Amino acid sequence: MAFEGLAERLQNTIKKMTGKGKVSEQDVKEMAREVRLALLEADVNFKVVKDFIKKIKERAVGQEVMNSLTPGQQIIKIVKEELTDLMGGEQSKIAVSERPPTVIMMVGLQGAGKTTTTGKLANLLRKKHNRKPLLVAADVYRPAAINQLETIGKQLNLPVFSKGTDANPVDIANDAIAHAKEEHYDYVLIDTAGRLHTDENLMTELREIKENVDPAEILLVVDSMTGQDAVNVAESFDEQLAVSGVILTKLDNDNRGGAALSIRAVTQKPIKYAGMGEKLDELEVFHPERMASRILGM
Amino acid sequence: ARYRKIDEEFFEDLEEVLIQADVGVMTVMDLIEELEMEAKRQNIKDAADLREVISEKLVEIYADEDNTAEAPVNMQSDGLTVFLFVGVNGVGKTTTIGKMAHQLKQQGKKVLLVAGDTFRAGAIEQLAVWGERAEVDVIKHNAGSDPAAVIYDGIQAAKSRGVDVLLCDTAGRLQNKVNLMNELSKVKRVIEREIPGAPHEVLLVLDATTGQNALSQAKTFSQATDVSGIVLTKLDGTAKGGIVLAIRKELKIPVKYVGLGEQMNDLEKFDPHAFVYGLFSDMLEKE
Numbered sequence: 001m002a003f004e005g006l007a008e009r010l011q012n013t014i015k016k017m018t019g020k021g022k023v024s025e026q027d028v029k030e031m032a033r034e035v036r037l038a039l040l041e042a043d044v045n046f047k048v049v050k051d052f053i054k055k056i057k058e059r060a061v062g063q064e065v066m067n068s069l070t071p072g073q074q075i076i077k078i079v080k081e082e083l084t085d086l087m088g089g090e091q092s093k094i095a096v097s098e099r100p101p102t103v104i105m106m107v108g109l110q111g112a113g114k115t116t117t118t119g120k121l122a123n124l125l126r127k128k129h130n131r132k133p134l135l136v137a138a139d140v141y142r143p144a145a146i147n148q149l150e151t152i153g154k155q156l157n158l159p160v161f162s163k164g165t166d167a168n169p170v171d172i173a174n175d176a177i178a179h180a181k182e183e184h185y186d187y188v189l190i191d192t193a194g195r196l197h198t199d200e201n202l203m204t205e206l207r208e209i210k211e212n213v214d215p216a217e218i219l220l221v222v223d224s225m226t227g228q229d230a231v232n233v234a235e236s237f238d239e240q241l242a243v244s245g246v247i248l249t250k251l252d253n254d255n256r257g258g259a260a261l262s263i264r265a266v267t268q269k270p271i272k273y274a275g276m277g278e279k280l281d282e283l284e285v286f287h288p289e290r291m292a293s294r295i296l297g298m
Numbered sequence: 299a300r301y302r303k304i305d306e307e308f309f310e311d312l313e314e315v316l317i318q319a320d321v322g323v324m325t326v327m328d329l330i331e332e333l334e335m336e337a338k339r340q341n342i343k344d345a346a347d348l349r350e351v352i353s354e355k356l357v358e359i360y361a362d363e364d365n366t367a368e369a370p371v372n373m374q375s376d377g378l379t380v381f382l383f384v385g386v387n388g389v390g391k392t393t394t395i396g397k398m399a400h401q402l403k404q405q406g407k408k409v410l411l412v413a414g415d416t417f418r419a420g421a422i423e424q425l426a427v428w429g430e431r432a433e434v435d436v437i438k439h440n441a442g443s444d445p446a447a448v449i450y451d452g453i454q455a456a457k458s459r460g461v462d463v464l465l466c467d468t469a470g471r472l473q474n475k476v477n478l479m480n481e482l483s484k485v486k487r488v489i490e491r492e493i494p495g496a497p498h499e500v501l502l503v504l505d506a507t508t509g510q511n512a513l514s515q516a517k518t519f520s521q522a523t524d525v526s527g528i529v530l531t532k533l534d535g536t537a538k539g540g541i542v543l544a545i546r547k548e549l550k551i552p553v554k555y556v557g558l559g560e561q562m563n564d565l566e567k568f569d570p571h572a573f574v575y576g577l578f579s580d581m582l583e584k585e
């Protein structure tokens with residue numbers, strides 16, 4: 001049932017009406033239904049799908065399809081175009097502050113992949129951008145979170161700033177910036193504790209860190225296996241923190257990753273990187289058009 | 299309270315709410331069709347009356363001919379009980395073990411943990427902290443060592459110390475990684491070989507925020523380790539975890555526990571009635 005390629009399913013729908021020359025209203029309806037199912041099965045949010053289908057339908061009854069000799073093909077093209085457009089079109093870059101250090105906050109739900117991705121991003125900044133990054137252990141809640149980041153730092157041979165679990169995350173962040181300035185680091189990557197978007201105390205803590213360190217980027221780390229809730233999470237984090245971008249993790253899975261589309265649609269924030277494995281070099285620049293194909297299974 | 303009429307719009311709203319609860323579009327469409335028929339058959343006119351029927355239908359998925367709604371946990375009345383925890387990355391395996399250790403300890407049981415995740419940075423230390431919190435011992439090897447070997451040692455320690463319950467942590471792994479799934483099968487075989495009848499539960503930990511991929515997780519982890527139950531974590535957020543309905547329907551695997559937070563006491567037995575009501579309660583409370 002699930003995850004049959006959309007292109008294939010649309011072809012089948014189209015085959016059923018060969019010999020008809022023209023696309024009828026009924027045909028468009030049927031195709032819209034297939035697209036809707038494919039998107040929902042890929043975990044794209046219900047409301048996002050609804051808006052998307054409306055748009056597709058409008059274009060599908062237009063001249064470009066009516067005048068086409070291969071209306072089915074034309075519709076597939078439209079779906080892909082619209083989806084890629086919604087995904088954000090082009091690749092997006094990581095910020096650089098005029099005056100170093102560039103401060104980046106990593107935020108998100110529990111278990112999304114923040115700590116691992118903090119390490120990966122630091123590694124990428126050093127390797128690809130030739131920068132000197134400092135990792136900051138600001139998760140004082142999760143058991144052994146600091147140890148985890150320190151271990152990652154050791155694996156990468158990169159320094160980790162920490163003040164133990166008794167310090168306040170806001171103080172840790174402030175002290176880390178001061179330290180980074182003294183030691184001439186280019187980037188400061190702050191690993192924060194996982195939290196629910198509905199947790200007022202912990203969300204306030206993030207806002208306080210933000211006010212203190214004035215980050216160039218607040219990156220929302222999201223598990224690509226997330227279902228319908230992705231929009232609630234992204235919308236809420238964005239409302240409370242004004243995130244600058246998104247990192248999608250665990251894309252080495254076999255899921256379609258519809259969460260990407262939902263998040264992009266509700267926040268309009270770019271997805272900057274994709275986590276492709278547990279290893280610290282498995283972070284890639286995000287390609288919107290590839291993601292569009294993946295979500296559609298074509 | 300005033301309740302709305304049962305009409306096409308009502309069913310459309312119900313469809314929306316259930317899809318947004320991650321029940322899955324196919325399961326939802328089947329369900330709506332059945333409910334529409336049932337509403338007609340029983341001549342139900344308002345939502346208050348239909349509410350019961352919706353609940354019943356949803357719980358029915360849980361309790362068909364062969365399955366009771368509440369699944370018992372396979373705890374040995376005497377001798378050693380072994381639970382193996384499996385699942386993809388970051389779902390809450392280690393935390394659930396910590397919580398369960400605390401609860402069992404409170405019930406007067408002698409509990410031992412074994413740090414079978416030798417891979418992820420800080421995983422052994424994380425379990426050790428939970429061991430301290432729950433005041434139970436943890437068997438561990440060095441990071442990077444063979445997981446099957448530490449599990450083996452955990453079993454021997456459990457036997458010689460007269461432990462009641464041994465809880466085995468494993469590294470998170472995505473179900474499409476064949477090597478890692480084979481490694482997990484091997485861990486399970488070690489337990490089977492050392493203790494006849496064990497593991498008494500293989501608990502697949504699922505994150506309630508997960509969408510349709512959870513079905514694939516359940517399928518593949520079952521093939522590798524014969525999963526006996528699910529722990530549905532992170533239900534304290536806004537996600538509903540509706541995909542467990544499809545898992546129950548297709549694979550017959552019951553949910554046994556739910557995780558409701560990050561603290562020691564945030565683990566509860568699964569209540570199917572409360573759970574299914576939670577899937578569509580937003581819709582009724584809106585009115």
Ligand SMILES: Nc1nc2c(ncn2[C@@H]2O[C@H](COP(=O)(O)OP(=O)(O)OP(=O)(O)O)[C@@H](O)[C@H]2O)c(=O)[nH]1
Binds near residue numbers: 251418
């Ligand atoms: N397969 C895969 N696993 C990943 C990826 N990114 C992170 N992980 C794994 O996901 C799990 C959770 O990662 P963490 O970095 O601890 O997540 P976190 O968001 O810091 O978690 P909390 O601090 O508890 O909120 C770990 O097992 C990681 O190894 C990825 O891109 N692919």
Ligand SMILES: Nc1nc2c(ncn2[C@@H]2O[C@H](COP(=O)(O)OP(=O)(O)OP(=O)(O)O)[C@@H](O)[C@H]2O)c(=O)[nH]1
Binds near residue numbers: 564
């Ligand atoms: N809100 C909430 N957070 C939870 C719950 N269960 C676990 N967590 C959090 O989720 C994150 C990941 O939990 P872990 O226990 O490390 O997950 P894991 O499956 O062992 O992760 P890996 O070993 O990396 O695969 C941690 O921050 C936990 O505190 C829950 O029921 N509710």
Ligand SMILES: [K+]
Binds near residue numbers: 223389507
């Ligand atoms: K997750």
Ligand SMILES: [Mg+2]
Binds near residue numbers: 114145191193
């Ligand atoms: Mg972390």
Ligand SMILES: [Mg+2]
Binds near residue numbers: 392415421467469470
């Ligand atoms: Mg773990």
